[in-house]
Amino acid sequence: MALHGPAEGILPFLKQPILRDTLSDPGLVNVSSPWKESFLTKVHWDNLYRLEDGALKPLSVTSAQVLQQIGCPHASQSKVMEIDYPVALKRREEDKVTLTVKGCSFCDVAIDKGFHGVLSLDAVLQQIQRLPQQEDGRKIPFELINENAAPALPALLSRVQADGIRLSQINLTLRADWFVSAQKSLREALVLAGALGIRILLGSVGFESFDDRILANLHKGLEAETNLRAVTLMRELKNEFPSQWAYARQEGAVHGFIHPTPWDTVETESNNRRAMALYGLEQDILPERSIPLIIHHASALGDWAREIERREGIQFKREGTTIGWWQVGERFIV
């Protein structure tokens, strides 16, 4: 049985068993209570164990996550849009599927959480205070969970400095458009990071593609040009702050590049290849391997795949919690 919503929503059910027939969906408990900050500030990192040789052994935690934002602002509003048919099944240019999407069409986090706002600075600092320390007395590296973390980073680092907290590394996962628009704040944060001996690693930007048609089908909400501006800015910041800033694959970053997709054509392939060549993306940006488009059942693209199945009288391969859009029965369609 799955729980949907804040984890503390399980507490009443631990006292009283769930009666399956009272649920609208027998496999899912939907918790309607809001996310409460008081449940999100304390993590007991020393209370984690693994089973080893038949005994519980304490788990040594070397990197962690600090929650600053619940969900993603890009998923805050629903939008009706048209998504292209897969190239392999398309008969006419007008073949499209109309869908309601929230955030990126492939993102199950967007569907699962939507957007529930940002935690207070105090709540974020309380989480940081509780992180384990390294041997040098600094807190272990952590990922700041916030797709738009850059604007508030200078204020966070100022409080870290004022409170005498010693950090080692902050990992960021940012959208390319919000990264580019927050470059002034980032430079400010990097100056502070320099004074405090902190490294900031841009660990992941979900570029996904450098072709506008594919980005539109993914409902990424930005264009290839913005992705390329982000690449340029990443490299500029490295020149300006070589010790504080890290962004490259060789420095531990894994940026998102989705390929193949159901919408790959000669034109989309050529656009991707041109961006790779002109901007030398293989040098530092592209991951070791691209990831094929993964369609989770719950994502908007899950609805897209099921609608195509209905219209075409076919069934794509089911792969656990995902839909294998590349295969119908035993036949590969790409």
Ligand code: SF4
């Ligand atoms: S993929 Fe990233 S930007 Fe897109 S909706 Fe999900 S969390 Fe937001």
